[in-house]
Amino acid sequence: MVVSIEPPVTKTKPTPVVEREEITVRFAGDSGDGMQLVGTQMTNTSAMFGNDVSTFPDFPAEIRAPAGTLAGVSGYQLNFGARKLRTAGDTVNALIAMNPAALKTNVEDLEQGGILVINDDAFNPTNLQKAGYKENPLENGSLERYQLFRIPMEKLTAEACKDTGLTARNIARCKNFYSLGLVYWLYGKSLEPTERWLQDKFGKKADVLSANLKALRAGYYFGETTDMFSVRYLVPAAKIAPGRYRKVTGNEALAMGLITAARLANKPLFYGSYPITPASDILHELSRHKNFDVRTFQAEDEIAAITSVIGASFAGALAVTGTSGPGVALKQEAIALAIMTELPLVIVNVQRGGPSTGLPTKTEQADLHQAIWGRNGEAPCCVLAASTPADCFHMAMEAFRIAVQYMTPVFLLSDGYLANGAEPWLIPDPSKLDKFVVKHPTTHNDTDHFLPYKRNPDLVREWAIPGTPGLEHRVGGLEKRDITGDVCYEPDNHDHMIRLRRQKIDNIAKTVPPLEIYGNTNGGELLVLGWGSTYGPITSAVERCRSKGLDVSSAHLRYLDPMPQNSGEILKKFRRVLIPEMNLGQLRAHIRATFLIDAIGMNKVQGKPFTINEIETQIGSLLHQQNGRKS
Amino acid sequence: MVVSIEPPVTKTKPTPVVEREEITVRFAGDSGDGMQLVGTQMTNTSAMFGNDVSTFPDFPAEIRAPAGTLAGVSGYQLNFGARKLRTAGDTVNALIAMNPAALKTNVEDLEQGGILVINDDAFNPTNLQKAGYKENPLENGSLERYQLFRIPMEKLTAEACKDTGLTARNIARCKNFYSLGLVYWLYGKSLEPTERWLQDKFGKKADVLSANLKALRAGYYFGETTDMFSVRYLVPAAKIAPGRYRKVTGNEALAMGLITAARLANKPLFYGSYPITPASDILHELSRHKNFDVRTFQAEDEIAAITSVIGASFAGALAVTGTSGPGVALKQEAIALAIMTELPLVIVNVQRGGPSTGLPTKTEQADLHQAIWGRNGEAPCCVLAASTPADCFHMAMEAFRIAVQYMTPVFLLSDGYLANGAEPWLIPDPSKLDKFVVKHPTTHNDTDHFLPYKRNPDLVREWAIPGTPGLEHRVGGLEKRDITGDVCYEPDNHDHMIRLRRQKIDNIAKTVPPLEIYGNTNGGELLVLGWGSTYGPITSAVERCRSKGLDVSSAHLRYLDPMPQNSGEILKKFRRVLIPEMNLGQLRAHIRATFLIDAIGMNKVQGKPFTINEIETQIGSLLHQQNGRKS
Amino acid sequence: MSTESSVIQLTAKDYASDQDIRWCPGCGDYSILQQVKKVLATVGAKRENTVFVSGIGCSSRFPYYMSTYGFHSIHGRAPAVATGVKVANPALDVWVATGDGDGLSIGGNHFLHTIRRNVNLKILLFNNRIYGLTKGQYSPTSPLGKKTKSTPDGSVDYPLHPISVAIGAEATFVARSIDVNVKHLEHVLERAAKHKGTAFVEIYQNCNIFNDMAFEYATSKETKDDTTVFLEHGKPLIFGKDKKKGIRLHGMNPEIVELGGDIKEDDLLFHDEKQVEPSLAYLLSRMHFPEFPEPMGVFRAVERPTYEDMLMGQVDAAVRAKGPGKLEDLYDDGETWVVN
Amino acid sequence: MSTESSVIQLTAKDYASDQDIRWCPGCGDYSILQQVKKVLATVGAKRENTVFVSGIGCSSRFPYYMSTYGFHSIHGRAPAVATGVKVANPALDVWVATGDGDGLSIGGNHFLHTIRRNVNLKILLFNNRIYGLTKGQYSPTSPLGKKTKSTPDGSVDYPLHPISVAIGAEATFVARSIDVNVKHLEHVLERAAKHKGTAFVEIYQNCNIFNDMAFEYATSKETKDDTTVFLEHGKPLIFGKDKKKGIRLHGMNPEIVELGGDIKEDDLLFHDEKQVEPSLAYLLSRMHFPEFPEPMGVFRAVERPTYEDMLMGQVDAAVRAKGPGKLEDLYDDGETWVVN
Ligand SMILES: Cc1ncc(C[n+]2csc(CCOP(=O)(O)OP(=O)(O)O)c2C)c(N)n1
Ligand SMILES: Cc1ncc(C[n+]2csc(CCOP(=O)(O)OP(=O)(O)O)c2C)c(N)n1
Ligand code: SF4
Ligand code: SF4
Ligand SMILES: [Mg+2]
Ligand SMILES: [Mg+2]
DSSP: OOOOOOOOOOOSSOOOEEEOSEEEEEEEEEGGGOHHHHHHHHHHHHHHTTOEEEEEEEOOSSSSOSTTSGGGEEEEEEEEESSOOOSSOSSEEEEEESSHHHHHHHGGGEEEEEEEEEEGGGOSHHHHHHTTOSSOTTTSSTTTTSEEEEEOHHHHHHHHHTTSOOOHHHHHTTHHHHHHHHHHHHTTOOSHHHHHHHHHHHTTOHHHHHHHHHHHHHHHHHHHHOSOOSOEEEOOOOOOOSEEEEEEEHHHHHHHHHHHHHHHHTOOEEEEEOOOTTTHHHHHHHHTOGGGTEEEEEOSSHHHHHHHHHHHHHTTOEEEEEEOHHHHHHHHHHHHHHHHHTOOEEEEEEEOBOSTTBBTTSOOOOOHHHHHHOSSSSOOOEEEEOOSTTHHHHHHHHHHHHHHHHTSEEEEEEEHHHHHOEEEEEOOOGGGSOOOOOOOOOSOSBTTBOOTBOBOTTSOBOOOOTTOTTOOOEEESBOBOTBTOOBOOOHHHHHHHHHHHHHHHHHGGGGSOOOOEESOTTOEEEEEEEEGGGHHHHHHHHHHHHHTTOOEEEEEESEEESOOTTHHHHHHTEEEEEEEESSSSHHHHHHHHHHOOOOEEEEOOSSSOOOHHHHHHHHHHHHHHHHHHHO | OOOOOOOOOOOSSOOOEEEOSEEEEEEEEEGGGOHHHHHHHHHHHHHHTTOEEEEEEEOOSSSSOSTTSGGGEEEEEEEEESSOOOSSOSSEEEEEESSHHHHHHHGGGEEEEEEEEEEGGGOSHHHHHHTTOSSOTTTSSTTTTSEEEEEOHHHHHHHHHTTSOOOHHHHHTTHHHHHHHHHHHHTTOOSHHHHHHHHHHHTTOHHHHHHHHHHHHHHHHHHHHOSOOSOEEEOOOOOOOSEEEEEEEHHHHHHHHHHHHHHHHTOOEEEEEOOOTTTHHHHHHHHTOGGGTEEEEEOSSHHHHHHHHHHHHHTTOEEEEEEOHHHHHHHHHHHHHHHHHTOOEEEEEEEOBOSTTBBTTSOOOOOHHHHHHOSSSSOOOEEEEOOSTTHHHHHHHHHHHHHHHHTSEEEEEEEHHHHHOEEEEEOOOGGGSOOOOOOOOOSOSBTTBOOTBOBOTTSOBOOOOTTOTTOOOEEESBOBOTBTOOBOOOHHHHHHHHHHHHHHHHHGGGGSOOOOOBSOTTOEEEEEEEEGGGHHHHHHHHHHHHHTTOOEEEEEESEEESOOTTHHHHHHTEEEEEEEESSSSHHHHHHHHHHOOOOEEEEOOSSSOOOHHHHHHHHHHHHHHHHHHHO | OOOOOOSSOOOGGGGBOSSOOOSOTTOTHHHHHHHHHHHHHHHTOOGGGEEEEEOSSSGGGGGGGBSSEEEEOOTTOHHHHHHHHHHHOTTSEEEEEEEHHIIIIITHHHHHHHHHHTOSEEEEEEEOSSBTTTTSBOOTTSOTTOOBTTBTTOOOSOOOOHHHHHHHTTOSEEEEEETTOHHHHHHHHHHHHHOSSOEEEEEEOOOTTTSTTTTHHHHSTTTHHHHEEEOOTTSBOEESTTSOEEEEEETTEEEEEESBTTBOGGGSOBOOTTOSSTHHHHHHHTOOTTTSOEEEEEEEEOOOOOHHHHHHHHHHHHHHHHOSOOHHHHHTOSOEEEEO | OOOOOOSSOOOGGGGBOSSOOOSOTTOTHHHHHHHHHHHHHHHTOOGGGEEEEEOSSSGGGGGGGBSSEEEEOOTTOHHHHHHHHHHHOTTSEEEEEEEHHIIIIITHHHHHHHHHHTOSEEEEEEEOSSBTTTTSBOOTTSOTTOOBTTBTTOOOSOOOOHHHHHHHTTOSEEEEEETTOHHHHHHHHHHHHHOSSOEEEEEEOOOTTTSTTTTHHHHSTTTHHHHEEEOOTTSBOEESTTSOEEEEEETTEEEEEESBTTBOGGGSOBOOTTOSSTHHHHHHHTOOTTTSOEEEEEEEEOOOOOHHHHHHHHHHHHHHHHOSOOHHHHHTOSOEEEEO
16 A cells, blocks of 8 residues: 655754664653553564563553553663673663653663653643642753753654544544654664554555554654654674574463473463463463463462362373462462472462562562472472573473473573563574473383382382273372372371472482583682572673673573582582572572572562662672772 | 169279370371260270370371271370370370271381270271271281281170160170270279260160170170280379360360450351361361350351451451461461551461362461461461360460451461370369450541551550541551551562561560470480471470480470560570471571571471380480480 | 431542552543442441441442441452451441453352342442453453453353342342443442342443453444443333333343233233242343343342351340359350369 | 264173272162163163263262273362263263262352253252261251251251252253152163253262261152152152142142042143243252142253254354464464565
8 A cells, every 4th residue: 555745854963873792762641641562663673673582571460541641651661782682771761651641651771861852732731730740841941951852743643644544533542653763763773664564454445544654654754754763772783693584572482392392292271370460471371372282271269270280290290370479379289289299280370569469460470489489398399590681481381391300390580671682593493492392101110000109210100091991099198108109197207298299399400401601611710690580680690790890690580499410519600609689589589599699689679670770780789899898 | 764784793803004104196097987985985094083184186087988998097195104204105005906907007006015995896808808908917927026916806795785775786886885895994994984874875765875885894894804915004193283174186175265365355256167177176266256246157168267257357356367388378478467467466376288189188287388478478477376175265265365456467387296186184263364355546646637647655556446537547467657557669668567577576575485395404415396287296305305414404485476585595505406396497497597506407297296216216316316426 | 228317428539549440541441439428428327337348459449439337358358257247346337349351250149149048248249241351361251252362252141130140149139230331230239228138230331451341232322322220129021212112021031022912011021029939030040142132220139148247136135044154164164063 | 962873782880890889888879870870781882982970079080980091170160070071072971970069059150051051961960958978967958947967056057949940941851850760860871861962960868977867858659759759751740659649730839639539630730841941840859748749850941052063063053154263374364474
């Protein structure tokens, strides 16, 4: 289809272009303003042209709070760079604020001197009041620290789209593409991928398509034409491993990892779950892939979800449940049953702000203790944590690998930041993935008997499944006699089994890759130890500090229980250990209890990730103290 | 009523009497044999005549497994002494075994050379086979290590009761009293209290009364008459604080403690619970005392139990729920709600063998981690543990005291051993108990406002309850803005509240009595640190070792989170710390994480308490090693 | 209920809290909120004696918007929390606001048991046949085949019918209304407020974001007269634009008949909300669109002693029989002995 | 069911495991165990394709005593565990053994949802109206006023009626029998075994230790003919020693009538287990002792697609439409780009 728009009046001289290593942009507006959409578009465009990208959306807790209110603000932050990125960016270089509420809730994250693009039309008295502004902040000098650009986006969009035949109301909906066009100009991005996407999406609705295209181009040409902006920025392509890429969020990657494991094992995948933010998208994603023999069961509650998974595992499926912290609380009784019956299954916990209902749409990593220690009795199970959105793919497969190899439930911890954050993912070649062979016995393992609790040298029993003649047996939550699996109340057997179950979990460490040091492999002054989604800010902060010559290294635990066998050894190579966590020190307590190391805590529990800068500062001040003390 | 029985034929010379410091007797028989009954009788008789007593019943897991089977054996162990007793006794001095199954499951606990009284009539081929004996153990020399007394109790009972008019079957039921009579003779006990009890109980059923009395006396006179026994034993009265006593089990004491707190506070007591072994007796006990305004609610499940308790607390009752480990698992989500809403309530966990259904009728203390760390998010609450059956009374009151004073849920840990074990209890004078004043605000705490999350210097908010005009407010599980209590998603407020909730719990330590050292208050070589029901065996073992001159002391934690303020200080006074626990080292991990002390674990997870001897041996070997190393 | 006339008569807006309402514009919840406030004013409820308890979901935000006492608890547990409130202080008026997911999915068990105990609570189930707060998964009341985020190929779960479930548990008061019919809703809520015992009200509520028009059949001018029938005690079941259609019993099955000709009003099924046995109410609960008009109004309203009255009756009886408990007596239970 | 004739025909005792049975002597559970084994033999069930799932309680020990696959799970969750088993492998025959506490107290929600989904499971509820394993607290089916360990002054909870609850959730198969009537029990279990969909059977079971004689009215020679009525499809409801009494419908209410005189068999209520609407079954479920004879037999037996069939239907349809999933396609979903 043909969309025409006035060619831009050429400027007296073209705007100069400055090169940058990375840029962080945030789109913010009302939930109804389509900010997630344009953010995603810009992410794709940046990635396709070779930038590394990392993104994080910030949804409001309410579905659709009244338009214009603070509660209704939705944001999307994109970091694109010419180098490896590990976070969505500390401070925002450019903020696009579509209304006063969006300005209010976001402007504090904008860097001093940052670009502030405002949809001027939305700054009317009603909206100002809804946002709680007593006076118009655009006019009282309160935004002096920023480069303020007031653009009447609604008027300009209306003007651009006036001939599309759309109603005024529908035209107003296109203003997000206007803002995107402008930002594309500002960062020298091509319109082409977004134009293509619009064609695909609205190909059948000519008027909507044309209006969005016009708005996009009008925004772009506005940049071309106006003299407002004194510089444009360009972020060159990053050096990235060659291959085919796509963008994945942690939840998408996790779902794909689960399907991949089942496919490689040639098994049905059973997912029993009850919806909960921020884990629900795994259910949504899996339910779209029934042709992979994925069987999703939306249970009546979390207890039915986990117990159905236990049943499915008993019957021989690769079985997994996903939830967030409050859901895990409800599942713990049943997880202990899976520990007792020694059945393989995976429990995904996409952590969110707690305790209780807490901050359901925000991120946190305060469920580590719950995973390791949160059950009655001695109930050890394996605990893993993914470190980046794409790593969720790998760790999901690992979780199944360990579950089946060791006949045990495995926790896989993710969090809201990983779940919804996105990064590019090098699409693997399925034929090159490790084989995943699952064996079920078909014959007796004793003279004319099947002994369900007979074990291999790693203490693992066999996974005999219903439908197999001759291997009929019973499992349950009462203490079992070792080898026979009969109910047994004898004191010595109980003690034996309690230790055996712990030992079996400890044996997993044999198959866990060693902990790696990023930095000084021989040890040194300071090790920053992380787990889960702190990987990004920690690694980048250490990288920066090291480039400044500081004696700091980092290590990241993706296996929390058991930890890699060399963990203690590595920790002891460093004079001090710093553990940044989005909780009050849960890994720290685990490390202290295990290794008696006086690790230093760095704790931020604000529902949002660490910035690189925060960790960098902390490293600096620790090493500075150190030097101070030494001298 | 008059019961006559042949006067005993006087022996040639009276049996010599030996004095003992303490004696342990165990009655064992089929569930239907009434062993709990006679055990209780002997306990009461011993206590009334001045012995200190400590008892522990051992129920079968099945309700009433087929008569004569191993699964159906029921036991009752009584330790009575001339000194302070803290356990039901390590090894048994006399075992009364009513059938082959009872012999088989109990004889290993009998000391070498111990007295083994057998109901000879029950050793018929059927019963032998049911117990899995290939040949009669009474006849193959396998019991040589013991003093074996084969007594045809059924025949002798039948003989004694033949004129009572009872059927043979009902007469056979009296054989437990026959055995009791014999044991009374052996230990020089008076028949009188039991005779009185029988009168009270069967006063209206003359035939039953007379039969039981006759059986009792016949047993006693059998001792008088026969030459079988070469000595009798006498345990003199213990030095016991003067006052009025009764025997209490931990569950009884706990129930009384709860009622006492409510009574002192002049409040209704709301108990919401779902039955579970070994906690159900608290429900049974409380439901008998409605005239204390006790309102018991048998909920549909543990979740309804705890949430009803939260509602009752919101409405102003002293509210408590009781359960065991699997029930706590189900309650954790709601406990976090109570933490968030800062409402006072008590959660009693009578621990049992886990994980999962585990060993439901056995004792264990493996739910400490669950209590401290078992919730999602940073969800701190206070954790207490009772140390003896009678201490359950005191700790129940403490739990409510702290809950109300700090507006927090409080865990009170007991276990199967405390719950069913019994000891004498010095009945307190209610008028001398500490006052317990509960305040509810009735007026605004701010200019014409009520601020539900406004706090006192200890960070505690006020307990305003529905029905109070002007203080209407809303609570809930979403993060709260401090002071106002409004829902708040702001990062800084969340971080603030997370730390504040932890700090509030830490503040409780100010009101907690300091940890006391039993032994060398200045410190020394070895401290044995305990919590919960290990108090008895630890203290007695340390007492014994100290009397042998060993440099060992002990300390007992009844407050686990927060710990007494001086805990670290005390631990650091000792070169080594030994922590005996009926788990794999849960307190140990807590101590290591908190104080970085390399405490030594001593772990027994057999569904039964430590013996004094086990701990004594361990202390000995540690101090021996130590000396070895030193020299 | 605590309806003693207080000096000042409150109006609906006196029951509004100072919190901003955060439901989506156009959400059916607004109307329910408004009618509840009106009814509180009508029955003269005291703010301080009124407690709203909810679980989690859009609907469960309800308590924040009321100037009474309120408890926004956890998912599915509101009836149990409310039971605790009521038993601890039977003088309070306790309302439960819940959703089809909150009340019937995760909370189904508490729903069942609260109803069978006949605790004196008012349970309002905001049935939008979807999970609103978690952004659009199907709920236990979504129809078979419903396409949602979690059922892209259509749901394979048969729905639960809340009123049938409530009657399965022998609810003493069961009613249905609909968000947009404000007069009827107000009337039904007032009836619920005045019932002594568990009063269960299913309210059809439009979620205009994730399940818009789910109840269009029952609300649109064109169809509603044919798709709904209003229950009135002692009256025959008549419906349709010109009140020309009725429901007649054929054995145990309802059938739609045209009035006039042979068929008289007297041949129709007459509603009797006070039948001791709930079988009629159950039968009515089985009338579903499109086969039948869906009944609106009070299905069943019978009296039986409430849980808390019976429990407090036992407490009072115990006090009468044994006197108010004395700790001395408590401790002295069983055998005691004295050491000198 | 997997009833393909195998080479060797199994008999009841072939379904017994080698474990010692640990129920109290005289417990009604023994009879149920025996009839289940007989029925398995009758329908020719294969041991390897049969799975018994239970929760916790005396009754839940059931799987240990069967030589099939078995799962003694946790309290209340058996229907959910069984759903997982069935969905993971629809070729298995899955049975649930549960108690009145396990199935209706803590497990009420799973009970409700499993039934409404019509998962093809056989659910046997051992109703002894007491908590056996925990030694005698009242259960949700204990009558009002029942004195137990936890209700020394009598229970103040109205009981749930399991069949009414099941019908509230629109169960496709609902039946009742009694432990001591072994022929009838066997017959009902066989019907359940052959039903495709959730088959719910309430079995009155005597707990001779904690609730002895609870069902004496329905079992003793003297009274049973007057206190029970046996349902047969297409037959009138007739009972009494001399088959002289019948049940007639009076409007929506059943009434007891004497046959003879004016009253003919044709005037009686005729049982129809296949009625599409469950209203008749509900009405029958409301007939309780002592007012009415309690119906025994199949209340309702209708067919509708099962949950797992519909789910697997979607899986198959997806495979037909898109081909068996290829990981390449999974990964390539959405926008991709190539870096050289
Ligand atoms: C234990 C737990 N599980 C899941 C959730 C997530 N969750 C919140 S509300 C909700 C369902 C809401 O549906 P409904 O009750 O119908 O309320 P609505 O939003 O439609 O009014 C779910 C699944 C939660 N908060 N807690
Ligand atoms: C989570 C949990 N709560 C409580 C219990 C204790 N418990 C075991 S069985 C049971 C009730 C048994 O009653 P019912 O289901 O009627 O079975 P019955 O023993 O009568 O056959 C209870 C409360 C438990 N095992 N787990
Ligand atoms: S999502 Fe639906 S139910 Fe929730 S507030 Fe919005 S319109 Fe209402
Ligand atoms: S307690 Fe009752 S139900 Fe349990 S085995 Fe004994 S008789 Fe049977
Ligand atoms: Mg809903
Ligand atoms: Mg029962």
